[in-house]
Amino acid sequence: MDWNQLGQIGAAYGFTSAIVSALALTGVAASLLVQNRQGRADQVQAIRSYYLELVRMELDDMPLYQPCWGDMDIADPHEQKQHVYADLMMNYAWMGFEVGTIPESLLRDMLAGMFTGEAGRTYWSRAGTSWIASASGSRRGRHFLTIVGEEHDRAAAAAPPTRSIVTSSPSGGAASGTSRAWRTPVGILIGLGAGLVAGSALRGRRY
Structure with a gap:
């Protein structure tokens, strides 16, 4: 028996086993990293969804x-709502840009129209x-802020801002409650009337 040859064969198998083990450990580490990032992304998304619900x-x-x-x-109540709505728009743009959907x-x-x-x-x-x-802590956030600043400066240099004339009164408080109070029964009556008309015209049809 050639012990030298057997030793070389064992060393070769040992080297191959070490490579396989290293690849397996690398795969496990990569999987844990992906899971950690996904968990972090889910937490951020949950917080942002809760924030959006509060703003609504x-x-x-x-x-x-x-x-x-x-x-x-x-x-001005209209300007207050415009400010809050613009904040929702900016958060939507930031979230979409951050995850890559925008x-x-x-x-x-979007920003050119907004500004x-x-x-x-x-x-x-x-x-x-x-x-x-809040957004300058990451490379993606700094890039987003750069784009926003460029589009804002470009719009400001191109023309004066357009001012929208709001004629309707902002809904809120008692006015909102009163509006909902009469909208519900009127909506029901309109729905019943439309249903009767549609039912007589389409009776016998199957969908």
Whole structure:
């Protein structure tokens, strides 16, 4: 028996086994890293969804819920709602850009439209500092802020902001409750009438 040859064969198998073990450990580490990132992404998404729900509640009744966020240096009720809605738009753009569903070309197009109006520019002048503080911690966030700044400056240099004339009164508080109070029975009556008409015209048909 050639012990030298057997030793060489054993060393070869040992080297192969070490390579396989290293690849297996690398796969496990990569899997754990992906799971950790996915868990982190799920947590961030849950927090943002909760935040969006809070903002929707605020928009439904600004006089009731807005003071819970602190004093707002905006007196006009329409401008208050525009500010909150613009914040929702910016968060939507940021989340879409962060996960890759909104490419840079679409993001620039959205921001170009937003910053043509006075409401969009006013929002960024008020909230830009907070955005810089919150989104500048990552490379993706800094890139997003760069795009927003470029589109804002481009729109400001191109033309004065357009001002929208709002004629309807903002819904909220008692006005909102009154509106919902009469809309419900009227909607039911309209629905019943439309159902009777549609039923007589389509009787006998199967879908």
